Amino acid sequence: MKQLSASTRLVTLLPLVVLLSCQANAGHDDDGRPSSPCSPTDRAALLGFKSGIATDTTGILATWSGADCCGAWDGVSCDAATGRVVALQLEAPPPKERHYMAGTISQSLGNLEFMETLVIRDMGKIGGAIPAAALSRLTRLKQLYLEDNLLVGPIPGSLAKLRSLQFLSLAGNRLEGHLPPELGAVSGLQQINVARNRLAGAVPQSYKNLSKLAYIDMSNNFLSGPIPGFIGQFKNLALLDLSNNSFSGDIPASLCTLRSLTDLSLSHNKLTGQIPSKLGSLRSLSSLAIADNKLVGSIPSLLGLQKLWNLNLSRNLLSGPLPAVGLSSLVSMDLSHNRLTGGIDDFLRSLSLSIPVRATTVPQNKKNLLIVLLPQKLEHLDLSGNRVAGALPEFAGGGLKWLDVSSNAIGGQIPSTVSKLQDLERLDVSRNRVRGVIPASMAGLARLQWLDLSSNEIVGRIPENFTRMGSIRHGSFRRNKLCGQIPQARPFNLFPAAAYAHNLCLCGKPLPPCRKIL
Numbered sequence: 001m002k003q004l005s006a007s008t009r010l011v012t013l014l015p016l017v018v019l020l021s022c023q024a025n026a027g028h029d030d031d032g033r034p035s036s037p038c039s040p041t042d043r044a045a046l047l048g049f050k051s052g053i054a055t056d057t058t059g060i061l062a063t064w065s066g067a068d069c070c071g072a073w074d075g076v077s078c079d080a081a082t083g084r085v086v087a088l089q090l091e092a093p094p095p096k097e098r099h100y101m102a103g104t105i106s107q108s109l110g111n112l113e114f115m116e117t118l119v120i121r122d123m124g125k126i127g128g129a130i131p132a133a134a135l136s137r138l139t140r141l142k143q144l145y146l147e148d149n150l151l152v153g154p155i156p157g158s159l160a161k162l163r164s165l166q167f168l169s170l171a172g173n174r175l176e177g178h179l180p181p182e183l184g185a186v187s188g189l190q191q192i193n194v195a196r197n198r199l200a201g202a203v204p205q206s207y208k209n210l211s212k213l214a215y216i217d218m219s220n221n222f223l224s225g226p227i228p229g230f231i232g233q234f235k236n237l238a239l240l241d242l243s244n245n246s247f248s249g250d251i252p253a254s255l256c257t258l259r260s261l262t263d264l265s266l267s268h269n270k271l272t273g274q275i276p277s278k279l280g281s282l283r284s285l286s287s288l289a290i291a292d293n294k295l296v297g298s299i300p301s302l303l304g305l306q307k308l309w310n311l312n313l314s315r316n317l318l319s320g321p322l323p324a325v326g327l328s329s330l331v332s333m334d335l336s337h338n339r340l341t342g343g344i345d346d347f348l349r350s351l352s353l354s355i356p357v358r359a360t361t362v363p364q365n366k367k368n369l370l371i372v373l374l375p376q377k378l379e380h381l382d383l384s385g386n387r388v389a390g391a392l393p394e395f396a397g398g399g400l401k402w403l404d405v406s407s408n409a410i411g412g413q414i415p416s417t418v419s420k421l422q423d424l425e426r427l428d429v430s431r432n433r434v435r436g437v438i439p440a441s442m443a444g445l446a447r448l449q450w451l452d453l454s455s456n457e458i459v460g461r462i463p464e465n466f467t468r469m470g471s472i473r474h475g476s477f478r479r480n481k482l483c484g485q486i487p488q489a490r491p492f493n494l495f496p497a498a499a500y501a502h503n504l505c506l507c508g509k510p511l512p513p514c515r516k517i518l
């Protein structure tokens with residue numbers, strides 16, 4: 001669900017580099033002067049790299065022959081005037097999983113002293129350590145991407161010698177050890193991505209200096225200690241992903257001052273304490289995920305987050321009422337597995353564009369209610385495993401595809417207008433206190449694939465016209481007070497018997513035949 005990654009930003013830089021190499025190709029630069037041939041030093045350095053690669057299925061290195069490394073050598077870009085290599089960009093062509101280079105990164109790359117961009121990405125089988133001594137000589141380097149290879153060992157502290165470095169990604173390797181404190185001296189860093197490695201320990205205090213950072217991805221490691229409060233001073237920060245680590249302590253309140261932050265992910269850590277009360281002031285935020293921690297207290301007002309499309313606070317210890325959300329931008333909201341209270345009807349109404357009841361559309365006894373019209377954008381709503389009460393309201397429509405309110409204390413009946421949620425693919429109201437009958441109108445939910453009504457107090461029969469539901473693949477009616485014949489058509493007569501067990505008197509396949517047709 002991540003929107004804007006730094007890799008997409010890099011891609012926008014590529015055409016410039018390609019242009020440089022085309023000029024070199026033509027043998028003349030823009031002014032018609034002959035361009036310099038490739039520098040023999042750089043050519044030797046590149047051939048040194050080539051000799052460190054034992055296997056290349058990408059076809060890139062096969063083009064590395066002949067004298068002019070600035071001409072037809074794939075991935076190599078030169079300064080046309082000097083013939084010096086300024087960029088080396090090696091990326092496996094699609095399908096990525098079929099192409100790779102196997103070998104190690106040669107120390108000879110350290111001789112490409114004019115290089116500003118080095119990208120070795122998706123090569124899968126380039127292993128060994130990061131060649132620290134060589135790379136630390138590349139003092140003009142602005143972009144270093146060694147992503148999705150098989151590099152091992154620590155992140156060398158000597159990378160701090162790259163004082164021009166702005167973009168650093170070592171994501172998707174098998175790097176271990178600590179984050180090197182020395183990197184705190186590279187004060188021009190705008191991006192640091194060390195995701196998907198095996199790094200441990202705390203974020204060094206020296207990183208306080210990295211105030212130009214716009215993108216921090218340290219997800220999927222074994223990092224621990226507190227989330228440093230100084231991150232709140234990185235005014236340009238757009239993305240902070242620390243998910244799937246062992247960070248502990250409180251969420252620093254200073255993070256709430258990051259006005260450029262669009263993406264905040266702290267899921268799957270060991271964070272405690274409350275959600276900072278001013279979180280609603282992160283006005284640029286589009287995705288907020290702090291699932292799977294040990295947060296307590298209530299959910300603060302999120303009404304200021306007018307750009308939020310993804311909210312995931314599931315699997316914490318949050319209590320208090322369901323929050324007033326009222327965000328028209330929301331696409332997905334997961335508040336499941338907490339201790340939240342409140343009424344489902346009030347909550348859905350707070351999300352909806354409520355419209356007044358017209359006498360003709362709802363039964364007489366419900367005339368004083370409002371009908372809930374959910375925003376078309378909202379597709380995914382999960383409130384399961386809380387302490388939510390109330391009853392499902394009457395619906396006028398909405399774009400919901402996934403509605404899970406299972407394992408709560410919801411009463412009332414299933415409204416017949418649930419069939420107005422025409423996009424529903426999954427409906428789970430299991431383990432609640434729902435009474436009344438199953439509305440036959442539900443047969444009109446043409447996209448419904450998953451229906452779970454189990455463990456409620458539902459009476460009557462399973463409507464015969466449910467056999468018209470074209471998409472249904474999973475159904476459970478277990479543990480209710482249902483009676484009568486199960487619809488005798490696929491897939492209802494093929495569901496396991498357990499899907500119908502513990503009712504009053506259901507019969508017909510997959511259960512024993514009815515004694516008389518009920």
Ligand SMILES: *[C@@H]1O[C@H](CO)[C@@H](O)[C@H](O)[C@H]1NC(C)=O
Nearest residue numbers: 183184185186187206207209
């Ligand atoms: C932080 O930056 C300042 C000024 O750029 C510099 O003097 C200082 O040494 C840096 N601190 C660290 C820990 O690198």
Ligand SMILES: *[C@@H]1O[C@H](CO)[C@@H](O)[C@H](O)[C@H]1NC(C)=O
Nearest residue numbers: 196197198219220221222244
């Ligand atoms: C969490 O990160 C570790 C270390 O990279 C990885 O092995 C594990 O698969 C990740 N877990 C999830 C759920 O992504």
Ligand SMILES: *[C@@H]1O[C@H](CO)[C@@H](O)[C@H](O)[C@H]1NC(C)=O
Nearest residue numbers: 267291292312314332334380
């Ligand atoms: C919310 O986060 C949890 C834990 O990371 C994840 O399992 C779940 O799929 C997420 N929910 C949604 C709707 O993406």
Ligand SMILES: *[C@@H]1O[C@H](CO)[C@@H](O)[C@H](O)[C@H]1NC(C)=O
Nearest residue numbers: 440441442443444463465468
């Ligand atoms: C299912 O049957 C009920 C009652 O016979 C009817 O009111 C409803 O419109 C039917 N729904 C569909 C989709 O056929």
